[in-house]
Amino acid sequence: MVLAGDGIGTEIVAEAVKVLNVLQAEGAIDVTLQDGLVGGAAYDAAGDPLPEETLEAARASDAVLLGAVGGPKWEPLHISKRPEKGLLGLRAGLGLFANLRPAILYPQLADASTLKPEVVSGLDIMIVRELTGDIYFGQPRGVETLPSGERRGFNTMVYTESEVERICRVAFDIAMKRGKKVCSVDKANVLECTEMWREVATKTAADYPEIQLSHMYVDNAAMQLVRAPKQFDVMVTGNIFGDILSDCAAMLTGSIGMLPSASLNEKGQGMYEPIHGSAPDIAGKGVANPLATILSVAMMLRYSLDAVPAAERIEAAVSKVLDQGLRTADIMSSGMRQVGTAEMGDAVVAEL
Amino acid sequence: MVLAGDGIGTEIVAEAVKVLNVLQAEGAIDVTLQDGLVGGAAYDAAGDPLPEETLEAARASDAVLLGAVGGPKWEPLHISKRPEKGLLGLRAGLGLFANLRPAILYPQLADASTLKPEVVSGLDIMIVRELTGDIYFGQPRGVETLPSGERRGFNTMVYTESEVERICRVAFDIAMKRGKKVCSVDKANVLECTEMWREVATKTAADYPEIQLSHMYVDNAAMQLVRAPKQFDVMVTGNIFGDILSDCAAMLTGSIGMLPSASLNEKGQGMYEPIHGSAPDIAGKGVANPLATILSVAMMLRYSLDAVPAAERIEAAVSKVLDQGLRTADIMSSGMRQVGTAEMGDAVVAEL
Ligand SMILES: CC(C)[C@H](C(=O)O)[C@@H](O)C(=O)O
Ligand SMILES: CC(C)[C@H](C(=O)O)[C@@H](O)C(=O)O
Numbered sequence: 001m002v003l004a005g006d007g008i009g010t011e012i013v014a015e016a017v018k019v020l021n022v023l024q025a026e027g028a029i030d031v032t033l034q035d036g037l038v039g040g041a042a043y044d045a046a047g048d049p050l051p052e053e054t055l056e057a058a059r060a061s062d063a064v065l066l067g068a069v070g071g072p073k074w075e076p077l078h079i080s081k082r083p084e085k086g087l088l089g090l091r092a093g094l095g096l097f098a099n100l101r102p103a104i105l106y107p108q109l110a111d112a113s114t115l116k117p118e119v120v121s122g123l124d125i126m127i128v129r130e131l132t133g134d135i136y137f138g139q140p141r142g143v144e145t146l147p148s149g150e151r152r153g154f155n156t157m158v159y160t161e162s163e164v165e166r167i168c169r170v171a172f173d174i175a176m177k178r179g180k181k182v183c184s185v186d187k188a189n190v191l192e193c194t195e196m197w198r199e200v201a202t203k204t205a206a207d208y209p210e211i212q213l214s215h216m217y218v219d220n221a222a223m224q225l226v227r228a229p230k231q232f233d234v235m236v237t238g239n240i241f242g243d244i245l246s247d248c249a250a251m252l253t254g255s256i257g258m259l260p261s262a263s264l265n266e267k268g269q270g271m272y273e274p275i276h277g278s279a280p281d282i283a284g285k286g287v288a289n290p291l292a293t294i295l296s297v298a299m300m301l302r303y304s305l306d307a308v309p310a311a312e313r314i315e316a317a318v319s320k321v322l323d324q325g326l327r328t329a330d331i332m333s334s335g336m337r338q339v340g341t342a343e344m345g346d347a348v349v350a351e352l
Numbered sequence: 353m354v355l356a357g358d359g360i361g362t363e364i365v366a367e368a369v370k371v372l373n374v375l376q377a378e379g380a381i382d383v384t385l386q387d388g389l390v391g392g393a394a395y396d397a398a399g400d401p402l403p404e405e406t407l408e409a410a411r412a413s414d415a416v417l418l419g420a421v422g423g424p425k426w427e428p429l430h431i432s433k434r435p436e437k438g439l440l441g442l443r444a445g446l447g448l449f450a451n452l453r454p455a456i457l458y459p460q461l462a463d464a465s466t467l468k469p470e471v472v473s474g475l476d477i478m479i480v481r482e483l484t485g486d487i488y489f490g491q492p493r494g495v496e497t498l499p500s501g502e503r504r505g506f507n508t509m510v511y512t513e514s515e516v517e518r519i520c521r522v523a524f525d526i527a528m529k530r531g532k533k534v535c536s537v538d539k540a541n542v543l544e545c546t547e548m549w550r551e552v553a554t555k556t557a558a559d560y561p562e563i564q565l566s567h568m569y570v571d572n573a574a575m576q577l578v579r580a581p582k583q584f585d586v587m588v589t590g591n592i593f594g595d596i597l598s599d600c601a602a603m604l605t606g607s608i609g610m611l612p613s614a615s616l617n618e619k620g621q622g623m624y625e626p627i628h629g630s631a632p633d634i635a636g637k638g639v640a641n642p643l644a645t646i647l648s649v650a651m652m653l654r655y656s657l658d659a660v661p662a663a664e665r666i667e668a669a670v671s672k673v674l675d676q677g678l679r680t681a682d683i684m685s686s687g688m689r690q691v692g693t694a695e696m697g698d699a700v701v702a703e704l
Pocket of ligand 1: 571
């Protein structure tokens, strides 16, 4: 299922679909694409950021490719009608509890980072963020009026042991195929909920004798990402801490226009999307970077469609296009050739 | 009141006390110092990380100078007995709702940052973090056992309108003496509690027509701190987001051994402490950097003791010592002279 969403979503998804179509025509993969509405686009068309129809079709799909949702146009809406609710509804509705967010520095784009080259060269972190629990979905929540007439807003951070164990297993399994190091991030010195998280992570690790598990407080993790990010292999954490840390980690690479993400459920269904947003300021101008979305297709082929060779071809094609010096505006640097969204997509297709 | 706490606390506080004593002997200030126990040291001596006696004495003081608390020795303790509870108890017990955390790059230490010089040179951000509300203190909290036998951990993020207004006013007042720009950080697209925060911030800003108020989601704020930190003047946010972002911002400077902090209540009483921790790995070795604690004394003189000239003298002395090329191990670089904790303290005293 293809959900372009809002802002630059339509443009970047169009390039990713080109890639899928080429692989399909070749017989390298066998997919049927179905479009749907989500986010502000769905609100505008149907008064709901996640129409029942979209959720049903997504449930029936093997995988969902998402562009991006949101924009200033919908900010005045009540929180329950905002584009973000469409995204959160898909996560909850499909049970996409495991969000994989790689933060990889492309050697061709080493200069784009605001960090010194020696600090980030070769950076390759996988952040595993729990995506259907925590304060994002916890009850009770809301704003109440106290007897004094003053309002009081509240949200609940909550995790059960099985939710923690489930996401830790995903992180451990991934780490087994990488550097076998997992850093679990919590605030166990203050929050009981995350003190339990730490206990469960430790207990679950007993099944993975080869994994080297460490624990870090979230404030220190934010520091360490800036100080010495290469100390990390896989990081696992809850929904809200993961939201903050994965964006911080992504920015270390200087090229968030390059980073894909996957959100998986227990059945192997997944939703794939670039980690960047809908960039309303450049929407419709044909200048957005489609590579994160194209790399999201590669993740989709790898994790949900069992087409690893095709995934590798996409990744190699993206790397070649960068080698050729092609750059969209967000990753442009002197001596390179600046191209638009479609030209970048075409270049990847040509290299496939 | 002087609370050395744990780890390197004793060593660094000793240097700060030297500075206070010199100013006192000169008649530049008029303070009476009283020692007390907090954190692991207090637990060891009295079975409680915040003995009633310490809290009483702190309440009766104009200001508290704190070293640092915590260490692996006390990690196995129940959360209610950990050194951190001493710190949290002081914050709550004294009503220290406003945590001021400057992130300043010292020109002499520009190289210490992991970020490129052009990204951080001249960096001067003031983070105003709410310190007595939010998920740190919210009820209900704990770990319960469900009928299924599985455990469930929960904590509550909570703010009242008056708590938000109060901290926003502190941020706006500070910004009026600086660049008049305030960025309020929330997660209003997901959390009702922070949606209310945003409304209150906007409403309160109406009393400050000269202040340019912007809003940013916390994940984006973590990104922007890495991407372009100099866009910020004052940032204001809740307790947990402030914990994470202020550490991230501090690390941008590369020298967390240099950064002080102040925590103020409505009466102008304050607690002053370095933002770094108790560094158990180097405790007792005489190598810790005392400058953040000495600069915390300067903040104390400025905010609680109405001794601005003396505060400025301390800050100037620290700057001169850096100009002389003196460096503790944490900020050492080639061509400079490495000194220990006491030697650094003595050098500041000599320059006063
Ligand atoms: C748009 C928003 C609801 C979302 C989140 O907070 O999860 C986004 O920041 C993300 O990380 O995917
Ligand atoms: C030690 C800990 C309880 C504390 C906090 O989380 O507030 C610390 O990280 C800080 O920022 O002062």
